[in-house]
């Protein structure tokens with residue numbers, strides 16, 4: 001079921017070339033609870049969580065030559081060119097001993113999606129989609145308190161526009177391929193996770209209550 005990460009694009013570090021990996025894309029609007037639920041999935045199902053946003057923020061902190069560009073794009077709620085984000089994701093996959101990854105917040109537009117497929121050859125097993133009304137997402141982002149430069153109402157509105165215009169079409173694309181597992185994300189964290197568990201538990205392991 002796994003696919004192969006090609007050896008292209010590796011930079012100077014010597015890394016394993018043909019690693020078979022299982023990837024699940026975790027998508028949904030800003031504040032829909034992607035990161036929160038990924039933490040739960042990691043604990044229960046042994047995946048490694050790769051947040052595209054976290055990787056980009058770490059890249060800014062590391063003093064990378066792309067740092068200023070990434071920082072400006074995040075403040076404007078814009079999507080960083082896929083070349084940058086894919087390099088970070090590839091490196092994280094190749095450096096990690098695990099073979100099962102949750103990729104959170106990626107792909108966020110058609111360019112992200114097509115380039116990742118082309119560069120890595122990886123097709124997701126499925127797409128976990130957290131469906132949440134905008135009013136609830138706005139409330140959560142304004143209360144997130146992680147000191148993020150983009151959790152202010154002005155940037156949040158821009159992020160919602162980008163989500164509607166660029167990210168939802170990617171979810172639609174996977175939906176048309178039968179790959180989307182949609183979760184009602186407006187409920188409390190524990191209830192959302194019950195629905196997530198049902199997606200991750202193989203049908204033959206589900207026991208009637």
Ligand SMILES: Nc1ncnc2c1ncn2[C@@H]1O[C@H](COP(=O)(O)OP(=O)(O)O)[C@@H](O)[C@H]1O
Nearest residue numbers: 030031032033034035036140143144187188189
């Ligand atoms: N089901 C939920 N109900 C209420 N608040 C939630 C829920 N899930 C997450 N949160 C809170 O909402 C904020 C955004 O969640 P987060 O997981 O960071 O979302 P995302 O990664 O999709 O932006 C955080 O402060 C988190 O604690």
Ligand SMILES: Nc1ccn([C@@H]2O[C@H](COP(=O)(O)OP(=O)(O)O)[C@@H](O)[C@H]2O)c(=O)n1
Nearest residue numbers: 030031052053074077078079080105106108
């Ligand atoms: N694939 C991605 C993911 C995030 N990002 C940038 O990082 C920001 C924060 O992404 P995030 O996934 O951490 O945000 P949340 O959806 O978790 O609130 C986005 O608004 C984009 O500016 C990107 O450019 N490309």
Ligand SMILES: [Mg+2]
Nearest residue numbers: 034035051053
């Ligand atoms: Mg997040």
